[in-house]
Amino acid sequence: MAVGVLALALVPPAAAALNQPFYVDLFRRMMIFALAALSLDLVLGYGGMVSFGHAAYLGIGAYAVGILAFYGVDNGFLQWSAAIAASAVAALVIGAISIRTSGVSFIMITLAFAQMLYYLGISLETYGGDNGMPLRTRSQFAGLIDLRNPYAFYYLVLALLVLFLVLGHRLVNARFGMVIRAAKSNEPRARAIGFSPFRYKLVAFVLAGGACGLAGALLANQTEYLTPEFMHWTRSGEIMFMVILGGMGTLFGPVVGAIVLLGLEDVLSALTEHWQIILGPFLVLVVLFAKRGLFGLLPGEVLRDG
Amino acid sequence: MLFLMAAGLTLVFGIMNLVNLAHGSFYMVGAYLATTFFSWTGSFVAAVVLSLLTTLAVGVLVELIALRTLYERDHLDQVLATFGLILFFNELVAILWGRAAIYTATPAAFAGYIELAPRLRYPTYRAAVILVGLAVAALGVNIRLLYTVVFGFGAALAGLAGLMAGPIYAVQPGMGEQILIQVFVVIVIGGIGSIRGALVGAILVGMVDTLGRAFLRPLLSTMVSPNAADAAGPALASILIYVLMAAVLFFRPQGLFPARG
Numbered sequence: 001m002a003v004g005v006l007a008l009a010l011v012p013p014a015a016a017a018l019n020q021p022f023y024v025d026l027f028r029r030m031m032i033f034a035l036a037a038l039s040l041d042l043v044l045g046y047g048g049m050v051s052f053g054h055a056a057y058l059g060i061g062a063y064a065v066g067i068l069a070f071y072g073v074d075n076g077f078l079q080w081s082a083a084i085a086a087s088a089v090a091a092l093v094i095g096a097i098s099i100r101t102s103g104v105s106f107i108m109i110t111l112a113f114a115q116m117l118y119y120l121g122i123s124l125e126t127y128g129g130d131n132g133m134p135l136r137t138r139s140q141f142a143g144l145i146d147l148r149n150p151y152a153f154y155y156l157v158l159a160l161l162v163l164f165l166v167l168g169h170r171l172v173n174a175r176f177g178m179v180i181r182a183a184k185s186n187e188p189r190a191r192a193i194g195f196s197p198f199r200y201k202l203v204a205f206v207l208a209g210g211a212c213g214l215a216g217a218l219l220a221n222q223t224e225y226l227t228p229e230f231m232h233w234t235r236s237g238e239i240m241f242m243v244i245l246g247g248m249g250t251l252f253g254p255v256v257g258a259i260v261l262l263g264l265e266d267v268l269s270a271l272t273e274h275w276q277i278i279l280g281p282f283l284v285l286v287v288l289f290a291k292r293g294l295f296g297l298l299p300g301e302v303l304r305d306g
Numbered sequence: 307m308l309f310l311m312a313a314g315l316t317l318v319f320g321i322m323n324l325v326n327l328a329h330g331s332f333y334m335v336g337a338y339l340a341t342t343f344f345s346w347t348g349s350f351v352a353a354v355v356l357s358l359l360t361t362l363a364v365g366v367l368v369e370l371i372a373l374r375t376l377y378e379r380d381h382l383d384q385v386l387a388t389f390g391l392i393l394f395f396n397e398l399v400a401i402l403w404g405r406a407a408i409y410t411a412t413p414a415a416f417a418g419y420i421e422l423a424p425r426l427r428y429p430t431y432r433a434a435v436i437l438v439g440l441a442v443a444a445l446g447v448n449i450r451l452l453y454t455v456v457f458g459f460g461a462a463l464a465g466l467a468g469l470m471a472g473p474i475y476a477v478q479p480g481m482g483e484q485i486l487i488q489v490f491v492v493i494v495i496g497g498i499g500s501i502r503g504a505l506v507g508a509i510l511v512g513m514v515d516t517l518g519r520a521f522l523r524p525l526l527s528t529m530v531s532p533n534a535a536d537a538a539g540p541a542l543a544s545i546l547i548y549v550l551m552a553a554v555l556f557f558r559p560q561g562l563f564p565a566r567g
Contacts, residue, residue, distance in 0.1 A: 050382045097552050101559045104325055104381055104498055108490045109555055115487050116548035123544055233487065237389045244386055277397035283390030284372055287383050 004252065008158055012151050024150050025222075026266060030259045031157045032218045037242040037254035038164055039211035044240065045248030046172050047204045048184030049099070052107045053114030054239050056094070057087040057209045059121060059231030061216020066226040067127060069136045076139030076147075083217035084210045090117070091209020095202045114236055121228030132227025135220055147221055157218055161255070164211060168251050171207075180204050245286055315460065315489055324373065324457075325381050327388035329464050329489070330482025331395035336361045336465025337477045338403055357469050358462050365461020369454050377453070392483065400479045488515075491551045497561025506562060511547050518543040 008027065015023040040054045061083035068079045098109040122130050138147040147153045171177050182190040183197035190197050220226050229235070238261065246257025264282075268275035315329045339357035347353060372391065376384050467485075492511050496503025554562065 044382075050385065052385065097556055101555055105494055105555065105559065105561075107325065107381060107385060108494045109551065112487065112491055112494070112548050112551055116545045119544035233483070234389075234393075237386070241386060241389070244382075274397045274401055276393040277401065280390040280392070280394030280397065283393065284387045287379075287387040287390070288372075288375055 004255070005158070005162055008161075009155075012154050021150065024154050026262070027259075028150075028154050028157050029219075029222055030262045031161050031255075032215050032222055033239065033242060033262060034255040034258035035157075035161055035164055035218070036212050036215040036239050037246070037258045038161075038168060038251070039208040039215065040239050041243045041248055041251070041254045042168065042171070042204055042211075043208045044243055045250065045253070046177060046184065047180045047201055049201060049205065050107045051098075051110045051205070051208075052233070052236050052240065053094070053110035053112075054208075054212060055231050055233070055235035056114035056117045057091060057212035058216040058219060058235065058239075059117060059226075059228065060087040060090050061213035061218075062220035062226045062230050063121065063127070063216075064213070065139065065217045065220040066133060066135055069139075070127060070133070072136075074137055074140040076141040079139050080214060080217045083213045085213075087213025087216065088206050088210035091206045092202070095205035095209070099198060099201050099205065111233055111236070114231055114233055118228050118231040118233070121231055128227070130228065132225060132229070135224045135226060138221045138224065139217070153221070160214070160218070165251055165255070172251070176200065176203070241283055241286075315464075315493060324377060325384045325388070326373075326460075327385060327486065328368065328391035328395065329388075329460070330484075330486030331392050332361055332365055332461040332464035332482070333468035333485060334399060334477075334479070334482035335364055335395065336462075336468030337481065338399055338468075339465070340469030341477050342403075354466075354469060358465055361465030361468075362458045362462040365465075366454055366458040368461070369457040373457070374453075395482075396479045403479075488547065491547050494561060495551055495554045497563040500561070500563045503561055503563035511550070514550055515543075515547050518546040 008031065011027045012024050015021055036054065036058055039057075040051065043049045043051050043054075064083035064086045065079045068074075068082060073079065094110065094113045098106055098113070101109060121127075127133055138153075141147070145152050145156055147156070172181070179190065179195050179197070179200045182195070183201060187197050216230065219230065242257035242261050243254045244257070245261055246253030246255065248254075265275065265279065268278055272278075315326060336357055339360050340353050343356045344353035347356070368391065372387060373384075376387055468482075488511060492507040493504060494507075495510060496505070496507030
């Protein structure tokens with residue numbers, strides 16, 4: 001972990017030395033998506049719930065920031081808490097309904113809820129509707145940290161990512177994490193020893209939603225623009241692919257997956273306009289032959305579970 | 307149209323236990339092929355036949371190359387792999403036909419071929435394949451071949467829906483996903499794997515969606531101010547089918563007509 005964090009921490013100086021400030025932007029974006037993928041992994045990898053609508057929380061977080069900014073509320077503490085709270089509440093409602101189902105129904109219902117929010121975003125004419133709207137200004141933190149400074153923003157995102165990795169590590173190894181993992185591997189058995197998997201799963205779902213909402217708030221600040229596209233279902237698919245690519249049920253997997261996928265997109269889109277025609281089959285190949293993700297290709301079990 | 311899509315998807319899912327997101331891609335491919343063949347031959351009948359055959363071939367090809375190994379895997383893998391296929395097909399279509407939407411002329415003889423599709427002996431095969439799948443294999447029926455055929459047939463159904471959509475909607479990359487999500491809603495409401503459910507679900511979703519778009523705004527404006535109704539009407543209409551689905555699932559997690567077996 002220390003190596004990875006160090007490498008990420010060295011990106012801005014390296015970019016400055018190479019005179020390529022673009023990379024600060026790219027890696028910040030990667031880390032934001034790493035955070036989103038990490039939150040999905042809690043649900044997907046540890047909880048075994050195939051949520052195909054995770055981008056919804058990304059969008060809700062972004063819209064919470066954008067809408068508050070629209071009304072002149074620039075305070076970052078307020079904006080970001082609102083982003084987390086709004087996505088957590090959405091996750092509570094969505095989770096309460098969809099966790100009653102399982103398997104394919106669960107996939108489809110989470111997908112449908114995300115699409116519902118996507119269309120809702122499109123129909124919000126006041127906030128740009130289909131086209132989205134620019135963020136008036138990045139979140140203000142009362143002079144503590146200035147997000148307009150790309151380096152300050154970068155290190156803030158990095159710090160948050162590390163924080164969530166540590167929290168995630170503690171969470172999945174705590175009693176709570178054990179219960180949701182038990183519910184994943186054998187739900188009747190978990191119930192038989194006296195746990196109510198539904199409640200634990202729902203809490204995991206809400207936590208993941210809230211964390212992803214924070215990622216959405218960061219993303220809105222990153223792009224300084226928000227559109228319903230944040231919630232589009234292909235975005236959910238991308239986040240899910242990051243988790244699988246890196247290796248689900250691990251903490252660093254999603255981070256690696258986000259970095260690799262966005263890096264790949266960057267390289268491929270520089271090569272050809274039709275980069276998705278390469279990415280698509282690549283995805284199929286990963287699923288067919290590298291089920292446990294890039295982490296699964298590493299020798300040994302040392303790195304697994306953080 | 308929703309029903310044709312839903313029938314194809316639920317068929318593939320019910321018989322083969324495969325979640326196929328790329329179903330929308332076959333719809334798109336069908337629409338493009340039909341449009342192209344129509345402009346080549348000038349005959350709508352020829353276009354229908356040709357595009358159905360080609361979509362079937364594409365479906366079979368995809369099944370043979372990519373999906374065969376996925377039946378044993380869990381749904382997550384299937385979702386991701388077919389998601390990859392969507393990206394591929396959308397770009398392929400964009401390369402071949404360009405990103406701009408194309409339009410089909412409405413053929414003169416339009417009706418007549420709508421009700422052919424679901425009349426195959428689906429329940430029989432379903433029972434045979436799912437319940438005693440292994441036994442059937444042992445008896446000498448080639449299950450892999452049957453799967454390939456079923457998948458190709460499902461793809462052709464989607465292509466049929468696509469070619470009918472051609473004259474109504476714009477034919478463009480990504481058109482498959484717009485309908486795919488609605489089809490998911492249909493299937494979930496109807497009950498996964500059930501053709502009857504797909505029919506009822508399709509009618510329900512189509513009605514609710516259309517009526518919602520048509521009447522919700524006037525209805526609301528009788529209750530609240532016209533401005534508020536203008537703002538809320540379209541928003542509500544666009545999420546109405548999802549609300550319907552959530553409601554159905556809340557009371558009947560299995561859908562309205564759960565498949566037997």
